[in-house]
Amino acid sequence: MGIGDKDASFQFPCTIHVLCLASPQDPTIQASVSMYKKIIDIYGHGGEVCIPESTLSLDSTQKMFCQFFEEHCSPFHGVLECGHLECNIHIFPKPQVYSKSHDFEDVELEVCHNIKIVGFLDTSDVASPPFISRHLVFPLPPQTANTDAGASDEAIGDTGKIPSFTVLLHGSLKVENMVAICQVGSEWYGMLYSWADPHKKKSNLMLSIFEPGVKSLPWLGKFTHLAPHQIFTASPYGEDDNKTPFPVKITEKRSYSLNHVGWIKPAGLQADIQKVLRHARKLPEKMPHFYKELNRVRKAALSYGFTELLDALSAMLDRECRLLPGSAHPDAALQLSHAANALRTEMARDITQTITPMSTKYSSIINEAR
Numbered sequence: 001m002g003i004g005d006k007d008a009s010f011q012f013p014c015t016i017h018v019l020c021l022a023s024p025q026d027p028t029i030q031a032s033v034s035m036y037k038k039i040i041d042i043y044g045h046g047g048e049v050c051i052p053e054s055t056l057s058l059d060s061t062q063k064m065f066c067q068f069f070e071e072h073c074s075p076f077h078g079v080l081e082c083g084h085l086e087c088n089i090h091i092f093p094k095p096q097v098y099s100k101s102h103d104f105e106d107v108e109l110e111v112c113h114n115i116k117i118v119g120f121l122d123t124s125d126v127a128s129p130p131f132i133s134r135h136l137v138f139p140l141p142p143q144t145a146n147t148d149a150g151a152s153d154e155a156i157g158d159t160g161k162i163p164s165f166t167v168l169l170h171g172s173l174k175v176e177n178m179v180a181i182c183q184v185g186s187e188w189y190g191m192l193y194s195w196a197d198p199h200k201k202k203s204n205l206m207l208s209i210f211e212p213g214v215k216s217l218p219w220l221g222k223f224t225h226l227a228p229h230q231i232f233t234a235s236p237y238g239e240d241d242n243k244t245p246f247p248v249k250i251t252e253k254r255s256y257s258l259n260h261v262g263w264i265k266p267a268g269l270q271a272d273i274q275k276v277l278r279h280a281r282k283l284p285e286k287m288p289h290f291y292k293e294l295n296r297v298r299k300a301a302l303s304y305g306f307t308e309l310l311d312a313l314s315a316m317l318d319r320e321c322r323l324l325p326g327s328a329h330p331d332a333a334l335q336l337s338h339a340a341n342a343l344r345t346e347m348a349r350d351i352t353q354t355i356t357p358m359s360t361k362y363s364s365i366i367n368e369a370r
Contacts, residue, residue, distance in 0.1 A: 014043065014045055015046050015047050016040050016043055016045075016047040017048055018036040018040075018047070018048075018049045018050070019050045019065065019068060020032065020033070020049065020051045020052075021056065022051070022052075022056060023055050023056040024051050024052065024053075024054075029051065036049045037049055050064050050067075052064050073093075074094060075090035075091060075092045075138075076090060076091040076095055076113075076135075077140060078111075078114065078115055079114050079115070080115050080117070080137070080166060080169075081114060081115065081116045082116075082165070083117075085165045086165065087140075087164055087166050088140035089115075089139060089140055089166060091135045091136070091138075091207060092136050093135060095111040095133060095135060095184075095209060097109070097110050098132065098212060107212065109185055109186075110185070111184045111209065112183075112185045115183070115190075116182060116183045117181070117192070118182060118183055118223070118226075119226055119228070120180050120181070121178060121179055121220075122177065122179075123177050123178060123179055124244070124265075125220070126191060126220070127219075127264050127265055129208070129210065130216075131208040134206060134208045134209075135206065135207045136207075137204075137205040137206065137207050138166070139166040139167065141162070169192065169205065170194055170203070173192065173194045174194035174203060178193075179191045179192065179193040180192040180193070181223065181226070182207070184209055187212060187213060188210075188213070189210050189214075189216065190208055190209040191207070191210075192205060192206070192207055193205075193206055219264055220246060220247075220248065221248035247264060261296065261297070261300035263300070263304065263306075272293070272297050272300075273316070275293050276290065276293045276294055276297055276313070277316065277320065279293055280317060280320050280339075283329070283332040283336065284329055284331040284332055284360075287357055290335070290339075291339070291355060291356065291357055294313075294339060295354050295355055297313065298310060298313075299351050302349065307349065310348055310349075314340045314341075317336050317337075317339050317340040318337075318340045321336040321340065324336075331360050334358055335360075338357070338358035342355045343355070
């Protein structure tokens with residue numbers, strides 16, 4: 001794979017930094033620097049090349065790394081507020097400046113150092129929202145006078161015994177299975193929640209930052225319109241908490257039919273997959289319906305960036321092909337194998353393309369009848 005190869009870039013956004021352990025006077029370093037800069041330009045998400053300021057030595061190398069860490073790896077210090085409660089926090093990794101070009105303006109925003117919690121929601125209501133970045137949130141220990149090297153281990157360890165609002169918040173969100181909606185800027189929101197690695201028991205307080213705007217999660221409506229359920233005459237969650245007010249219903253009625261795919265909750269995705277499989281088990285009679293639903297689910301997955309679903313759907317169709325009874329029509333196995341293989345091709349990743357039935361004698365008869 002050459003440097004100029006278009007396929008050399010990663011399939012996900014990343015920033016590349018190169019720290020050279022060489023003297024600036026080295027005759028080969030200039031050629032290397034130009035190559036590194038070209039690689040950074042190919043990936044297109046920024047980065048830099050760092051070189052020691054003077055001759056290569058322990059001091060110049062330490063200075064280069066310290067400057068790099070201070071600029072790119074330093075935590076974000078702020079204050080988390082919830083009513084009268086507040087806590088100094090640091091966020092890692094540091095939130096980047098949001099920069100995006102719109103039709104009539106260029107938007108550039110920075111996360112505010114005062115993050116305010118504006119309310120709480122059930123995790124099921126928020127579901128799996130899209131976010132632009134995710135960060136760990138830690139309590140910032142108070143500055144003590146005993147920061148010199150002679151401070152005792154007992155004095156340093158006492159900072160872990162000081163009450164912290166983030167610890168209280170983390171435990172509450174974990175037990176109640178809720179998230180905290182917070183404001184990170186002007187008309188810019190995110191959510192705090194407890195997150196644990198599937199393979200580890202330890203959980204952490206996380207901050208996910210949404211796209212800027214008061215309607216970044218459409219099924220919740222505008223964030224500015226959310227309010228405590230106690231102010232309503234009848235609880236929107238029902239007397240026994242057996243219902244939810246989300247997704248918010250659209251008041252205006254559309255004058256046209258909108259056949260969209262919504263996978264806000266797992267049930268919607270399962271229903272669409274089961275519909276494809278039901279048609280697959282009735283091939284070749286349901287062949288037009290099978291390919292119509294298959295392409296509908298495929299295009300929705302591509303729109304959401306859920307490309308892993310194509311591989312999973314391909315494996316499901318292979319399984320259905322293996323489980324076909326001996327009395328099944330020969331075209332059923334042919335069409336299932338054809339559809340499964342088509343989902344693995346590069347063409348399936350192109351939303352403008354459509355997977356068509358395999359040309360067989362039976363499919364030709366159906367097309368003539370239609």
